[in-house]
Amino acid sequence: MDIQLKRGLLDVCVLAAINSEESYGYKIIKDMAPLVELSESTLYTILKRLETANMLTVRTAEHAGRLRKYYRITDAGRRRLEEFKSDWSEMNRIYRFITKEDAQ
Amino acid sequence: MDIQLKRGLLDVCVLAAINSEESYGYKIIKDMAPLVELSESTLYTILKRLETANMLTVRTAEHAGRLRKYYRITDAGRRRLEEFKSDWSEMNRIYRFITKEDAQ
DNA sequence: CGCGATACTTCGTGATACGATGTATTACAC
DNA sequence: GTGTAATACATCGTATCACGAAGTATCGCG
Numbered sequence: 001m002d003i004q005l006k007r008g009l010l011d012v013c014v015l016a017a018i019n020s021e022e023s024y025g026y027k028i029i030k031d032m033a034p035l036v037e038l039s040e041s042t043l044y045t046i047l048k049r050l051e052t053a054n055m056l057t058v059r060t061a062e063h064a065g066r067l068r069k070y071y072r073i074t075d076a077g078r079r080r081l082e083e084f085k086s087d088w089s090e091m092n093r094i095y096r097f098i099t100k101e102d103a104q
Numbered sequence: 105m106d107i108q109l110k111r112g113l114l115d116v117c118v119l120a121a122i123n124s125e126e127s128y129g130y131k132i133i134k135d136m137a138p139l140v141e142l143s144e145s146t147l148y149t150i151l152k153r154l155e156t157a158n159m160l161t162v163r164t165a166e167h168a169g170r171l172r173k174y175y176r177i178t179d180a181g182r183r184r185l186e187e188f189k190s191d192w193s194e195m196n197r198i199y200r201f202i203t204k205e206d207a208q
Numbered sequence: 209c210g211c212g213a214t215a216c217t218t219c220g221t222g223a224t225a226c227g228a229t230g231t232a233t234t235a236c237a238c
Numbered sequence: 239g240t241g242t243a244a245t246a247c248a249t250c251g252t253a254t255c256a257c258g259a260a261g262t263a264t265c266g267c268g
Contacts, residue, residue, distance in 0.1 A: 008109030016202040
């Protein structure tokens with residue numbers, strides 16, 4: 001899939017992945033893998049970015065002798081998901097423009 | 105609208121704008137303006153990129169004393185539009201994932 | 209003559225995805 | 239008990255990209 005097209009979805013996908021319950025990096029990647037491939041370096045960059053933007057909070061906890069960072073979505077994060085939904089209808093309008101011109 | 109989301113559409117929008125008939129930079133911007141805002145610097149960057157990728161061809165012609173560069177889509181450009189359509193169904197799958205997680 | 213519209217160009221910057229590489233522990237097979 | 243895969247996170251450098259700013263030049267109109 002086209003990288004540029006994917007770009008706009010990554011942040012929101014990560015937010016969606018932690019929306020129902022908190023999760024951690026490694027699990028987020030595994031959860032998203034069937035739908036969207038993303039490398040670890042990309043994911044951790046995104047998580048850091050979303051944390052800076054206050055769209056999620058982090059807590060570190062030990063699990064089976066290893067440290068894990070658990071990410072939890074914030075209200076700002078949920079608002080971001082809502083905004084995405086309205087952006088999506090705009091995207092659909094543009095899609096129709098593209099396919100309309102295409103048909104001629 | 106979110107810039108990242110827009111990114112994936114710009115190239116394809118420009119291709120769609122010259123798909124039915126050849127056009128030139130200034131007109132492309134005006135045609136797209138109601139749907140997608142894009143600055144001149146962005147457009148000309150995109151046109152150069154698409155030319156390098158052989159998705160369009162350019163011819164320069166004089167019009168009312170001014171030089172215009174007319175852009176015409178190529179077969180590769182049309183294939184790109186086709187690819188975009190299949191990418192779009194993938195995008196829709198991801199969208200459903202995001203809104204599904206969102207509902208919980 | 210001045211100004212806005214037309215038309216294209218170049219430069220610098222900030223944001224971003226990602227491969228490569230590194231660190232460290234656990235679980236399991238041989 | 240040793241190696242190897244899986245788990246888990248971090249950092250660095252690079253390439254791509256959108257865009258604002260600024261510039262050049264012509265035409266039409268008041």
